Amino acid sequence: MQWRIKPVLPVTKLMGAVAIMVLAAAFAGADPIRWGIAGVAAAGVFLWALRDLLAPIRLAADPSGVTVVTGFAGRRHLPWTAIERVRVDRRTHRGLRTEMLELDAGDAIYLFSTNDLGAQPEEVAATLSDLRATAVSLDENQVGPA
Known part of the structure; x- marks a missing residue:
């Protein structure tokens, strides 16, 4: 299973960089300071869009574990045994409600929004829980009684 950003996001960010210019x-x-500020802002938005184009798949899961995006476009594979908890973090602030999928890997916590996943965090958490349960039961069946 793979979850990726919505395709409209990098396009919108690139349009934003062009709009700034x-x-x-x-x-x-002819004001060089205004041009400099606009250039820096446009470059920042462009790099933000570039990350979406280079690493559109933010989360992938299979029976061996999950693969998450780290840094600008790096990847890290986490076996199911390294993941301590999968939950949906819900917060309300100033009338806005946010939901984030949280993967707690002990030494790191990975957060994914609806935009990162292209799906609702609750649905992804349920899918990950099912896949994790299946993977654990497969491991127990392969090991067998001692």
Whole structure:
């Protein structure tokens, strides 16, 4: 199973980077400071979009464990035994409700939003729990009684 970002996100971010430069052309004139600020902002948004293009799959799971994106576009495979807890973190702040999928791997916690997963965190947590239970039962059957 794989969960990836929604395709509209990097496109929107790239359009935002272009919009920043268009606005700079319209309002900055010959002011180098305004151009510099616009350039830095556009580059930041472009790099943010580039990450989405380089690593669109944020979470993948199979019977051996899960693979998560780390850093800019790196990957880390975590066996099921390394994952201590899978839960959905729900928070309400200023009338806005957020849900994040939380994978607790002991030494690190990985958080994924609905935009990161392209699905509701509750659904992904249920799928991961089912896959984990299946993987654990397969391991117990392969080991057998001692």
